[in-house]
Amino acid sequence: MNPQKLSFLVPLLLALASLLPLQADKPNVLFIATDDMNCDLSAYGHPLVHSPQIDRLASRGILFERAYSQNPVCNPSRTSFLTGLYPEQTHILTNAGHFREHIPQVLTMPQHFRNNGYYVARVGKLYHYGVPGQIGTNGRDDPASWEEVRNPIGVDKAVESDLNIIIEGASSGGTLSWLEVVSQEYEHTDGIGAAQCIELLEANHPEKTGRPFFIAMGFYRPHTPYVAPHTYFDMYPKSLINPYIMPEDDRDDIPKAALQDRPGQLELGVEIRKEIIQAYYASITLVDTQVGKLLDALDRLNLSDNTIIIFVSDHGYHLGAHGLWQKSDLFEGSARVPLIISAPGEKFARGEIAKSPTELVDLYPTLSELCGLEQPSHVMGKSLSPVLADPNTQLRESAYSVTEARTVRRADKSKFLGRTIRTNRYRYTEWDEGDFGVELYDYETDPEELTNLAGNPESANLVKRLQQELQNRMAEAAVEW
Ligand SMILES: [Ca+2]
Ligand SMILES: [Ca+2]
Incomplete structure (x- = not known):
């Protein structure tokens, strides 16, 4: 049958799908993704950052203390958690390319929910999206994933010519750039996005549609440029900000490939560091306010008791540790992400902290299980449902992350990967399977990962054990699928 003859069937099938009785009592999903947000949040014990709404969500759910991005770069991380595959399986290991070029048939998480009768929509950045360049566009979206999309654009786009930036003429999204704006939070792209998300919640309430929803809200901050209202900057007086300055010899035992420096960042002075951190924290609180609006809307619409909420960032972020800023390396600051999951139901714990190593590839199987959807066979990862029921559950021995070395290449100029595992206590990392360096950090004795123990003779047995675990994870x- 040709496609034109088939097309008349589509409305008929949709009409039939909407009549399915089993859908209405399935839980809804509100999937909140932030961009470049690290764990500098009050819920994670940060002494300065105001994030009361994220705290509020944490009190309703489980906070994952050891959650890690599969690849601490936007496109590979997002592609991984939205497809349920590891970056080596999606062939997306940098911000270049789109996964459909490599794995055209993959069933993404939102697509899986669509196929199961859910109303599925996106607001803002879920798949990769150049920030700030592509704000207001579809970015590098996957149209098959969504029934409806919204692309907010706000005052932060209008002020781009006024940005502060550490390197004149550089791309504001690629380096450190920021601006304090006399404005209201709801005028910013993320404020407009939150309002659009609430409109979708209202218009697609299961009581109106007879269908559960999967709505993904992708915030753009605190990705650079850190643009936020002046009132948010005022919450972080520079006198209270003490920028981290690494010990002078910290880099002596770090392989060169592990140091993914960007121009002009190593030599930043203390005053400008304060300004940058102030703007980053102002942007976190801007997002926090928006999270609060979404929680309020779920309460007001009587949806909180039947909606699973995921709050996650695509990767972490450095503010000077090891002399690094931003992301893409394999240190804790860059690989670790905030992750909070609130699932309705008596059997799940509330307000507790889970310490098991957790991976973002676990989100797809988790949501499938919680919503009673069959698990597609390609999906990697493990459902976090046992951890939500008992936060002491040890689901994994290690969390695995991979990245492409950005600043070093092999003698023949080819690129190589760094791979790392984080266990409850250690991080073990190999660059090009060890040819460009090995790292071992013990977070129990060295939470700032200042001492690389890999070459220490006393660590030999431990290195051997962790090397085996890394090889298993690799x-x-x-696995080709
Ligand atoms: Ca990002
Ligand atoms: Ca060191």
Whole structure:
């Protein structure tokens, strides 16, 4: 049958799908993704950052203390958690390319919910999206994933010519750039996005449609440029900000490939560091306010008791540790992400902290299980449902992350990967399977990962054990499907 003859069937099938009785009592999903947000949040114990709404969400759910991005770069991380595959399986290991070029048939998480009768929509950045360049566009979206989309654009786009930036003429989204704006939070792209998300919640309430929803809200901050209202900057007086300055010899034992420096960042002075951190924190609180509006809307619409909420960032962020800023390396600051999951139901714990190593590839199987959807066979990761029921559950021995070395290449100029595992206590990292360096950090004795123990003779047995675990994880993450 040709496609034109088939097309008349589509409205008929949709009409039939909407009549399915089993859908209405399935839980809804509100999937909140932030961009470049690290764990400098009050819920994670940060002494300065105001994030009361994220705290409020944490009190309703489980906070994952050891959650890690599969790849601390936007496109590979998002592609991984939205497809349920590891970056080596999606072939997306940098911000270049789109996964459909490599794995055209993959069933993404939102697509899976669509196929199961859910209303599925996106507001803002879920798949990769150049920030700030593509704000207001579809970015590098995957149209098959969504029934409806919204692309907010706000005052932060209008002030781009006024941005502060550490390197004149550089791309504001690629380096450190910021601006304090006399404005209201609801005029910013993320404020407009939150309002659009609430409109979708109202218009697609299961009581009106007879269908559960999966709505993904992708915030753009605190990705650079850190643009936020003046009142948010006022919450962080520079006198209270003490920028981290690494010990002078910290880099002596770090392989060169592990140091993914960007121009002009190593030599930043203390005063400008304060300004940058102030703007980053102002942007976090701007997002926090928006999270509060979404929680209020769920309460007001009587949806809180039947809606699963995921709050996650695509990767972490450095503010000077090891002399690094931003992301893409394999240190804790860059690989670790905030992750909070609130699931309705008596059997799940509330307001507790889970310490098991957790991966973002676990989100797809988790949501599938919580919503009673069959698990697609390609999906990697493990459902976090047992951890939500008992936060002491140890689901994994290690969390695996991979990245492409940005500042070093092999002698023949080819690129190589760094791979790392984080266990409850240690991080073990190999660059090009060890040819460009090995790292071992013990967070129990060295939370700032200042001492690389990999070359220490006393660590030999431990290195051997962790090397075996890394090899097992590499083999799992590279399975062709
Ligand atoms: Ca990002
Ligand atoms: Ca060191």
